[in-house]
Amino acid sequence: MSRIGRAPVKIPSGVEVSVADGNVVTVKGPKGTLTKALYPTMTIEEKEGVLHVSRPDDEKNTRALHGLTRSLLHDMVIGVTDGFSKELEIEGVGYRAAKEGKNLVMNLGYSHPVTVPEVDGITIDVPTANKIIVKGPDKQQVGQFAADLRKKRPPEPYKGKGIRYAGEVVRHKEGKAGKTTAK
Numbered sequence: 001m002s003r004i005g006r007a008p009v010k011i012p013s014g015v016e017v018s019v020a021d022g023n024v025v026t027v028k029g030p031k032g033t034l035t036k037a038l039y040p041t042m043t044i045e046e047k048e049g050v051l052h053v054s055r056p057d058d059e060k061n062t063r064a065l066h067g068l069t070r071s072l073l074h075d076m077v078i079g080v081t082d083g084f085s086k087e088l089e090i091e092g093v094g095y096r097a098a099k100e101g102k103n104l105v106m107n108l109g110y111s112h113p114v115t116v117p118e119v120d121g122i123t124i125d126v127p128t129a130n131k132i133i134v135k136g137p138d139k140q141q142v143g144q145f146a147a148d149l150r151k152k153r154p155p156e157p158y159k160g161k162g163i164r165y166a167g168e169v170v171r172h173k174e175g176k177a178g179k180t181t182a183k
Contacts, residue, residue, distance in 0.1 A: 005066030029080025
């Protein structure tokens with residue numbers, strides 16, 4: 001049996017979980033409400049403040065979905081209690097970010113500033129001019145928004161300029177070698 005799939009998901013106090021027909025799960029908590037349609041073949045049961053996921057058979061596809069369904073449920077519970085965040089760093093001379101109302105305005109070496117509006121369920125913090133923090137209850141949405149921001153100017157391998165995740169290591173390439181005079 002799947003090690004991840006058979007692990008129970010504990011529901012903390014202040015969080016409500018409801019499972020509707022077709023395995024549509026709604027989780028309400030202090031950080032918001034998340035609704036997700038999970039795989040209908042899985043059985044999701046709530047007993048005494050704990051969620052259990054079980055599978056109908058031992059086919060390969062069903063075994064894979066067992067662990068995935070449990071992980072998605074766990075991420076929903078964590079999202080509405082603590083939330084998720086991704087930190088981005090901006091490297092480069094003159095590269096910076098600022099928050100103007102609900103918009104993130106970034107100067108990334110282009111001839112124009114890059115403006116990105118906040119999306120529902122996502123909040124953007126700019127504690128310093130070269131650091132961006134993306135927060136929200138939905139793990140997938142936070143990760144996708146951070147990846148979209150990074151795509152605006154991905155780190156280049158020669159000088160390392162661009163937007164990178166906090167702690168990301170960018171492998172530097174050696175530049176062109178000088179001319180050699182072979183005679």
